Amino acid sequence: MNTAITSRYVAEYDALAPTLPGQSLLWLQQLRRNALAKFSANGFPSPREEEWRYTNVSAIEKKLFTPSLNQLSNQVDANWLKTQQLADAWSVVLINGYFSIEYSQLEGLPESIVIMSIADALVKKSPLVESYAGQAVNHQEHGFVAFNTAYFTDGVLVHVPAKQVLTKPIQLLHIVTQADAMATTRTVILVDELAEAQVIETFVGLDNSYLTDAVTEVFVGKAAYLTLTKMQIESEKAYHFGGTYVRQAKDARFTHHNFAFGGLLARCDIHTDLDQASECELNGLYLGVKRQHIDNHTRINHLKPHAISREMYKGVLDDRAKGVFQGRVIVAEDAQKTDSQMNNRNLLLSDDAEADTKPQLEIYADDVKCGHGVTVGQLDEKSIFYLQSRCVDEETARNMLTFAFANEMVDKIKIKSLHDKVLEQVLVRFPQEGVEKDWL
Structure with missing residues (x-):
């Protein structure tokens, strides 16, 4: 841990705190302060931690990134922005860590659907946010989650009420335009009972060095269905941490597609808790070139009986790129009749490319069907x-x-x-x- 950088972040927190959203809320003040204490004590994760053994983030600790406090400077080229926004989707734009209503496109969104900045939600829907923020992930998880919890500048609340079926996807477009910026966002996605939605998280940035630290908490209600896609195409000089933490109710279905292409050093966490008879599908593709380091960490917690999970991650690595996959499936004692399969396939196109893969099965029930497969190799000469x-x-x-x-x-x-x-x-x-x- 680089104590000097950690101490500088902590020392500057008091000056930054008044600019952060929700500071009038006692529960949020306490949550932020607890997270700050965690970060102050431990800093960013270290390879000494088992779940970070293949990823060294010391490069991030050598530089002090700063949040963009002047939201008026958060401008983007309109023509370039159109190339990043998906056709036939509602578009929510966040620039340098702040929700931008100016650039977002929400025309035609049903009145029952709530999409607003976390800053606004903490004023207008504070009890709702309080009920869910910090429930899918604890700031004790590791340093990046603690850092995000303490420092998040904005984010998005998406709430799809019961039985609502969205006809178009929602794109959450995260853009970083400033050099040495720190974009910290907190997103809460609620899909209530019997509702269906598709959400797409896109992370892009101009050709600068910057830090993205984004945490998304997802709650899929009883018999609801959510498809969440993440496309990470950050600048090749950027550092990225993105954590997606999911809680699935009984009979809920959750599908996640993870495409990791950008960033100099990028880490993605996807953790989900499955209730009775719920279903989870995790798909991923990571492409690494030059000296990129791309790390994917998944955790599937089977908590109740009859749940199903399927996972397939593929990596293609060239030059001196390094890809990491750590997949962990945990089957609780009460989770009988669990059906889980996990696969990771890696293709190395260079003798200097590296793939580190660590699949884990922790099974505490005796009536389950679980398996995993891993391959690391080159193209088949035949x-x-x-x-x-x-x-x-x-x-x-x-x-x-x-x-x-x-x-x-x-x-x-x-x-x-x-x-x-x-x-x-x-x-x-x-x-x-x-x-x-x-x-x-």
Whole structure:
């Protein structure tokens, strides 16, 4: 732990605190102060911690990032913004950690659906926020969660009432425009009983060094269904932590798609708690090039009987990139009849690329069906030879096989505008040259 940087953040907190939302609320003041104490004592996570053993964040500790206090400076180019907003979706824009009503597009949103900044929600819907904030994740989880809890500048409240079925997805577009900025956002998503919704979190930034620390707490009600997609395409100089923490009620269904493409050092946590007969599907694709470090950490807690979970993560790593996958499935003693499968597949395109994978099953029940599989390897030479025998040159054969490996995860996206955006980013960042769109 870099105590100097930690001490500087803590020392400047009193000056920053009056600018943070909800400071008139005693419960939030106490929550922030407890989180600040946790961060002051432990700082950012260390490789000495088991769940961070493959990821060293000391580079973040060498630089003091600062929040953007002047919201009037949070301007973006309108034409560029349109390229980031998805067609046929309600768009919520956050710039440098602040909700921007100016750039958001919420026309036609049903009156029963609540979408507002956390800053506004803490004034207008304080009891609702208090009931859920900090319930899906505790600030004791690790340093980035504690830091976010203490320092979050804004965020979004999304509330879909019971039996409401949204006809369009909601895109939460996080943009960082300033160098050395610290974008800390807290999002709460509530999907009540029998409701259905699709939410897309997109993280982008200009070509600067900055820190994103975003925490999303999700609550899926009884027999409700939420599909949540995260597309992380931060600047190649940026540092990113994004944590998604989910609580599923009885018979709830939750699907998560995680696409990690950007950032110099990026970490994504996805943790979910499953109630009786609930279902969870986690899909992920990470592409690493140059010296990128991309870490994905998942935790699925089966708490009650008859729940089902499926997980598939794939990584493609080139140059000196490093990919990390830590997947953990915990089956509680009462969670009989659990059905859980976890798979992680990694493709290394360079002798210097590295994949560290650690699947874990902790099973405390005796009537379950659980399994996991992991592979780390290079392209199959027999498959390359087969394509060459069909008059495909070796480079194209390698590109085709690599693209097919990654595209399996892209094809899981059913929203056309999102599918096209993810595919575009895959083609932009693809480690191999020569991938042709006419293969699609």
